[in-house]
Amino acid sequence: xxxxxxxxxxxxxxxxxxxxxxxxxxxxxxxxxxxxxxxxxxxxxxxxxxxxxxxxxxxxxxxxxxxxxxxxxxxxxxxxxxxxxxxxxxxxxxxxxxxxxxxxxxxxxxxxxxxxxxxxxxxxxxxxxxxxxxxxxxxxxxxxxxxxxxxxxxxxxxxxxxxxxxxxxxxxxxxxxxxxxxxxxxxxxxxxxxxxxxxxxxxxxxxxxxxxxxxxxxxxxxxxxxxxxxxxxxxxxxxxxxxxxxxxxxxxxxxxxxxxxxxxxxxxxxxxxxxxxxxxxxxxxxxxxxxxxxxxxxxxxxxxxxxxxxxxxxxxxxxxxxxxxxxxxxxxxxxxxxxxxxxxxxxxxxxxxxxxxxxxxxxxxxxxxxxxxxxxxxxxxxxxxxxxxxxxxxxxxxxxxxxxxxxxxxxxxxxxxxxxxxxxxxxxxxxxxxxxxxxxxxxxxxxxxxxxx
Numbered sequence: 245x246x247x248x249x250x251x252x253x254x255x256x257x258x259x260x261x262x263x264x265x266x267x268x269x270x271x272x273x274x275x276x277x278x279x280x281x282x283x284x285x286x287x288x289x290x291x292x293x294x295x296x297x298x299x300x301x302x303x304x305x306x307x308x309x310x311x312x313x314x315x316x317x318x319x320x321x322x323x324x325x326x327x328x329x330x331x332x333x334x335x336x337x338x339x340x341x342x343x344x345x346x347x348x349x350x351x352x353x354x355x356x357x358x359x360x361x362x363x364x365x366x367x368x369x370x371x372x373x374x375x376x377x378x379x380x381x382x383x384x385x386x387x388x389x390x391x392x393x394x395x396x397x398x399x400x401x402x403x404x405x406x407x408x409x410x411x412x413x414x415x416x417x418x419x420x421x422x423x424x425x426x427x428x429x430x431x432x433x434x435x436x437x438x439x440x441x442x443x444x445x446x447x448x449x450x451x452x453x454x455x456x457x458x459x460x461x462x463x464x465x466x467x468x469x470x471x472x473x474x475x476x477x478x479x480x481x482x483x484x485x486x487x488x489x490x491x492x493x494x495x496x497x498x499x500x501x502x503x504x505x506x507x508x509x510x511x512x513x514x515x516x517x518x519x520x521x522x523x524x525x526x527x528x529x530x531x532x533x534x535x536x537x538x539x540x541x542x543x544x545x546x547x548x549x550x551x552x553x554x555x556x557x558x559x560x561x562x563x564x565x566x567x568x569x570x571x572x573x574x575x576x577x578x579x580x581x582x583x584x585x586x587x588x589x590x591x592x593x594x595x596x597x598x599x600x601x602x603x604x605x606x607x608x609x610x611x612x613x614x615x616x617x618x619x620x621x622x623x624x625x626x627x628x629x630x631x632x633x634x635x636x637x638x639x640x641x642x643x644x645x646x647x648x649x650x651x652x653x654x655x656x657x658x659x660x661x662x663x664x665x666x667x668x669x670x671x672x673x674x675x676x677x678x679x680x681x682x683x684x685x686x687x688x689x690x691x692x693x694x695x696x697x
Contacts, residue, residue: 260277260278260280260281262278262281262282262285263281263284267285267286294637294639297662297663297667298637298638298639299639300638300639300640300641300657300658300659300663301639301640301656302639302658303484303511303514303515303658303660304511304513304514304520304660305513305514305516305518305519305520305661305662306660306663307660307661307662308518308519308564311567311571312518312519312564312567312568315560315564315567316560316561316563316564317560319558319560319563320560322558322559322563323556323557323558323559324360324556324557324562325550325552325555325556330559333559336562336563337360337562340360340524340562340565340566341356341357341359341360341526342356343569344358344486344510344524344526345358345500347490348486348500349500349501350528350529351528351529352529352530356526356527356529356530357527357530357533358525358526358527359525359552360512360522360523360524360562360565361522361523361524361525361553362521362554362557363511363513363521363522363523364403364481364483364511364523364524365401365403365523366552366554367509367510367511367524367525368401368403368404368481368483368509368525369407369410370509370551370552370553371479371507371508371525372395372407372413372442372479373411374507374527374532374533374534374537375395375441375477375506376393376411376413376441377534377536377537378441378532378534379393379439380393381534383438392414392439393413393414393439393441394415394416394440394441395407395408395413395414395415395416395440395441395443395444396416396432396435396436396442396443397415397417397418397427397443397445398417398418398420398426398427398428398431398444398446398449398456399417399420399426399427399449399450399451399452399645400415400446400450400481401450401481401483404444404481413441416435416440417646417647418431418432418435419647419648419649420645420646420648420649421648422649425449425451425452425454425604425605426452426454426456427445427456427461429457429460432464432465432468433464436465436474436476440474440476441477442476442477442506443461443478443479444478444479445457445458445462445479445480446480446481447480447482447484447485447486448483448488448610448611451643451645451646451654451656452605452615452654452656453605453607453610453614453656453658454605454609454610455489455496455609455610458478458480458497458499458502458505459497459498459502461478462478462502462503462504465478466504477504477506477507478502478504478505478506479506479508480499480505480507480508480509481509482498482499482508482509482510483509483510483511483514483523484510484514484515484611485498485610485611486508486509486511486515486516486524487510487511487512487515487516487517487577487581488515488581488610488611490574490577491574491577492581492582493609493610500528505528506527506528506532507525507526507527507528507532509523509524509526510523510524511523511524512524512565513561515581515611516565516568517572517577517580517661518564518565518568519560519561519564520561521557521558521560521561522561522564538551539551580661584612584660584661584663585608585612585659586665587659588606588607588613588614588657588659589608590665590668590669591607591614591668591671592606592614594669594675595614595616595672598675598676599619600618600619600622600679600683601616601618601619602616602617602618603615603616604617607659611658612658612659613656613658614657614659615654615655616654617652617654617655618653623682623683623685624682624683625653626642626653626654626655627642628682629642629655629675629678629682630642632682633671633674633675633678638671638674640655640657641655643656657671
């Protein structure tokens, strides 16, 4: 009788040698392993991560169309920096820059300059470097000292603190006034001087999700120049709002329509709806990016300019950004963000109906998000509530506001593309259930009757 052997391709990956031992953590293995077993082992570990759609703390895209995933997979070998070998990828980057310049009302839409980055944090640093270099050139031309630069901003994301520390700039963070959700124009005069390289206005404050009044801030800087002669440029950190305001708030004046705005950054992988790893910075005009910050390299097959804090990086995220711009257009982005905004307002209504909370931002007029705090002293804290929600998989951040409102602790929920009304309704239900347990002192969920077969 003939003996039949089982093909190795049908072998159970969980009975392969790799699955019978713990994975290497401190030393590379001596032998190779079957790729299927390695895939299954790593995939099993990754299941311990949270569900990204329930991460309501992140601004970052957690849902993408299948076509985006295919383009990303097909672009694994494309190096964004090598524009000679991948000229069409470089062309798509250039198209995105000019589309954003047009979206943000640049007076030099076809001739302006900008670039992609690994995210809005790198974009902020590049914008800050250009501000610092132009300030230094101006101070040297005036014969003044150029060794004590400062940057003025309200409650900013940590990337600006990194910029200040890494590049020897004093960060003058303006404290929050009572009842304010960001920088207010009347605060500027106490912080701006001849060493100020620029002022940063935030379109979508990380802590509260509200927009700072960019046009009013610019008017105050105009008045300061009229009174003192100080000509201070304005950079808009539109990491989140740069892809929201043009579609949901088209009548808002915040971008290059304001003469004083010299540069804008945004994050493509936030409300730009692209996968993680892409940001953008655009200058109002080409002469606002000092030439000595741009390097030319000629060892990748041709001479090419580069302005970035890193070098080799994948091109797939840029290609995905271009796909989204083509795929959605103005109407598509408006439809997506409008749906998110309506869901945020639904959550705000649910939160407002809970007597324990006071809304700080209700999702109307800025980012699709909700921010709230406890109305009065409760037998629990918002940190306790976050812990309760985490047991259901929700990641809802709790944190104090910046100075001078550090005594106010808030929670923030971001509504992104892929986070639907039903999901948010379940979150609101879970908040109500958690409040009931916390208010009664019963922090453990009641034991449910089980079914045994």
